[in-house]
Amino acid sequence: MSDAPVFAPADSLLRFATAGAVDDGKSTLIGRLLHDSRSLLADQLEALELASRERGNAELDLAMLTDGLRAEREQGITIDVAHRYFETARRAFIIADTPGHAQYTRNMVTGASTAGLAIVLVDARNGLTEQSRRHAVLAGLLRVPRLVLAVNKMDLVGFDETAFRAITGEFAAFTAQLGLREVTAIPISALRGDNVVHRSEAMPWYDGPALLEHLEDVEVTDEGAAGEFRLPVQCTIRAPGYRGYAGQIASGSIAPGEEVLHLPSGMRSRVVAVDTADGELDRGRAPQSVTVRLADDIDIGRGDMLCAPANPPVAATELTASVCWMSAGSALEPGTRLLLKHTTRTVKALVSGIGDRLEITTLERGPAERLQLNEIGEVGLRLAQPVFCDPYAGNRFTGGAVLIDEATHATVGAVMITGAR
Structure with missing residues (x-):
């Protein structure tokens, strides 16, 4: 690229996570954002052009910019999320690209845990799916402050406003139960570039911003x-x-x-x-x-x-928490002994009980004796030493922790504290 680089203000960084079901076009969307915002280096662009020609594609296959990392994840990397950095003159961004498969719920939890915004991608032809609801619930559970519903492949439904409104209406009704503070819906075509970086003339009925405009303008609240x-x-x-x-x-x-x-x-x-x-x-x-x-x-x-002396955290040896279990090798059940890493403190923990399990596509809770891989439930933990914590709903930083296997030192659980004493 011949243009001289322009750099965003250092304090304007926005971390956002992307989520979508398989074939909803998430890789193409990320590639389109990077390409059309002129965030690719010259050698990256040349490599993309060469690879696209070798595949016989007349147009650039933008999905290839992230497909390699996705292949690595699907070969068994446990808690890996592909991160991409780019910036415009107005803002710097870090994208946490999370996979769409239900069995990679743990990856979504990892990628969204530090995000200030989440993009949930939906195929305009298919409408809301179980995966769409799953991703919205996880964003709400992780207290992501803002959500964008990106209704993709609008070109394949003739840029029909009715199709877009039907999806956004159903999504609004569902997310009203989650307590999400800010939800924005944007109709796009990642393949063509409509409403991704530049506003589209194909949808005159939509008078909102393009996706990148929204990402540049959204307020970064320093929680x-x-x-x-x-x-x-x-x-x-x-x-x-x-x-x-x-x-x-x-x-x-x-x-x-x-x-x-x-x-x-x-x-x-x-x-x-x-x-x-x-x-x-x-x-x-x-x-x-x-x-x-x-x-x-x-x-x-x-x-x-x-x-702060006026309002200190709780020095707790007993916790109740929403836990996303991340281990494929074992289940989480009462009596399990683990390590709990909370901020800079690591203590021994014993699972004192499993309260219930959350069905994240219906928001229903039911009794559970154990949690399997990617399941989320209410868990009681008894600690050998106190940790100094706040509820996750009020402080994502001191309300979050991870569970670690004592033998392998692998991270096996994500913890969102709901109660402490």
Whole structure:
């Protein structure tokens, strides 16, 4: 590409996840976004043109930009999500490309857990499917703030407004049960490029933005910075005349002179300085990595937490949580012993009970004795040591955790905390 690059502001990053059933056109959509936004390097474009010619395609096969990574996932990579970075003059993006098969529910959970927006792709010919509902439910369960319903292949239904309205009406009725805060529907044709990067003249009845316009304009709400201050400590930094506590601010902000509470000791101190590699800050905010110096000498180490004294997290040894089970080799059942990794703290955990299992296409809950691969249910956990947590509904950062197999150290469960004591 001969054009000089333009770079988005550093603080405008939007992470979004894409989900869609097989053959709904998700790979083509991602390829179209990258191609039409001029985000491909010259050698990538040349390789795509060559590969398309070798396959006998007159047009560029944009799906090939991601199909290689999908093939790797389908060969058995357990919790792998393909990430692609691109940027425009207005915003930088990280795409978490998640697979559509029901058996890869765990991948969707992984990709959407840190997303600020999710795109659910639907084939205009088929309407809502079980997979469409599954993806919407997972987005709601993971508290993804915004959802885009991209009704694809509008060219194959003659760009018919009635077909689009029927799908969006059914989707709105379904998502009303999920508590999703913001849902936007956009009719597109990923193959032709209609309403992907540029607005389409083929659908004059649609007066909304193209998909990329919406992604550029959507407000990036910094959920972490708006919450209560939480700093899980990664390590203590010592030097002659210097002692600081380093970590990534999980939520909230902190400034010199403010009081903090240390957990688990319950001791309070005042912040002397907030340091970074670039110097001291007037105020540190999530998700910055900082080193905090305190006025008092407190024994603080990895896994401890500095937090706001007025509204601290719960120091919990018993949890109830929605768990997505990710292990193909075993089921999750009462008595299972695991490790729970929560922020920077890892503790031994015992499954004390299985409350119920969620049928994510109908939203119905039923009794369960165990959870199999990709199943989601309410689970009780008893911990050997406390973790300092908040409900996932209020804080995705301190309300989330993972379960780890003690023998293999494989990640086997995604945890969304619903109760703690």
